[in-house]
Amino acid sequence: MIDGRKARGEKKRRAIVEATLRVIERDGVAGVTHRSVAREAGVPTTASTYYFATLDDLLIATLLWVAEEVCDDMLQIVASGGTPREIARSLARAVNENRARTLAEYELYLLAGRRPELKAAAHRWLDLAVETARPADPVAFRAFLAAVDGLLIQGLTADVAPNEDDLEPIVSFLICGRDDSTPATREQ
Amino acid sequence: MIDGRKARGEKKRRAIVEATLRVIERDGVAGVTHRSVAREAGVPTTASTYYFATLDDLLIATLLWVAEEVCDDMLQIVASGGTPREIARSLARAVNENRARTLAEYELYLLAGRRPELKAAAHRWLDLAVETARPADPVAFRAFLAAVDGLLIQGLTADVAPNEDDLEPIVSFLICGRDDSTPATREQ
DNA sequence: AAACTTATGGAACAATCGTTCAAGTAGTTC
């Protein structure tokens, strides 16, 4: 029979990872300690050390989980049409309503820069995007994917975060080629 | 007369900031402590606390300094022609020879996401780029600038970092429009 | 040379950290 203890253990492990993400959203990766995470999860400190032998293991597990979620989100955007407007809306949400979450994602993203074993997970969404979109022009698509990262990171550090309307023309340009936005005003 | 003490003080202050950047390159922002920085700079710990009342001040000073350097580098690339090939070469250098430095820059970059007072410095290179390039198509230029950030961050976390030849077609597409690379093979 | 400002650096503080340990509970297998 299935060991009910292990099942509950997995649940707790997952709860600790989710608490870690909340801590990163609030205080950044720098704020992650066994104690702060355990407090956030409402478990004793030793619960964190039991499931994650080292602090690094905890951060790694969090990155792996977040990377999966990013992939899911990405696929959902593609599934919902993938029009420039849809994409611009998602990006705008990422740097406004979901700002803290996106910031956390990028802090974890950079972690992969220093741990080779995390690179595959961090880049999974890129591979998945290529697989799913099957772009006619791979070069243009790579440029688009790069711009997505850039728009997000620049949006996070902007004085005022861009909204859907700010982003739409740029996304549109990247997908449809030449800038055909603002059709109301004529070239002067 | 000029106070020679203050002059030497400024020099030491600068040396500590430079040491901080080296620590970040080696161990990440997480590795920055008054002690580690002082050790790197070859000064007593209290020298770091004397010039920077708090650790945060030290990181802020480091970001401000790095941001200036990024602007200088960017202007130099523009000045050296700003052709797709030149730009691709600079990007390739950033994720290969200068990998550690670029990683450090992005860790500091993200810091601005949590400190509003740093946003202006972090975005200065963007404003400067627009000022300098005076692009005919601002939307396309914004897309290009976003892609630069994305290419770098993706290059830093890639399994094997892209080289000049990998990046050139993408940069070319972003600047010249439609993909006109690989002219040797015909569309099948 | 006296009065001042600035820089220097060793010692020490309380706080927090990662991690270990050991004793205990509860669920599973036989």
Added chain:
DNA sequence: GAACTACTTGAACGATTGTTCCATAAGTTT
């Protein structure tokens, strides 16, 4: 129910941390 395994948790360890303090040195001004 005995043996085994998985989880739980408080207490504690040594190490490191940011920061303060203070006595001193060195440079500047008057």
